[in-house]
Amino acid sequence: MQVLRSITGFWFYVLGFILLASYVSVRGEVLGVWPVYALQYLDLPFILSGLLYGAVNLYESVHAPGKKGRVLLGVLSIGVAAMFLVVMVMNFWVG
Numbered sequence: 065m066q067v068l069r070s071i072t073g074f075w076f077y078v079l080g081f082i083l084l085a086s087y088v089s090v091r092g093e094v095l096g097v098w099p100v101y102a103l104q105y106l107d108l109p110f111i112l113s114g115l116l117y118g119a120v121n122l123y124e125s126v127h128a129p130g131k132k133g134r135v136l137l138g139v140l141s142i143g144v145a146a147m148f149l150v151v152m153v154m155n156f157w158v159g
Contacts, residue, residue: 065120065123065124068116068120069117069120069121069124072113072116072117072120073117075109075113076110076113076114076117079106079109079110079113080110080114082102082106083102083103083106083107083110085099086098086099086100086102086103086106087099087103090103107155108151108152108155111148111151112148115144115147115148116144119140119141119143119144122140123136123137123140
């Protein structure tokens with residue numbers, strides 16, 4: 065789980081920084097059309113990495129060491145999948 069936490073944390077921070085820089089660039093009209101593409105296409109990977117990072121951290125904080133937490137892992141996986149599905153529906157259907 066430590067490896068998964070570090071990978072999802074890395075992508076969460078990298079994608080967050082790219083989206084923030086893209087937003088500032090669009091507001092300042094600095095780099096043309098490329099920041100607009102980043103804002104359009106990197107929102108779902110950013111949300112997915114944030115959900116996974118949060119779920120892994122929640123699992124590590126709630127899970128008792130030395131015990132198997134398959135039920136907890138299943139509940140968190142279903143919750144992350146449901147939240148990501150809601151975000152996808154909102155992104156493609158509403159927007």
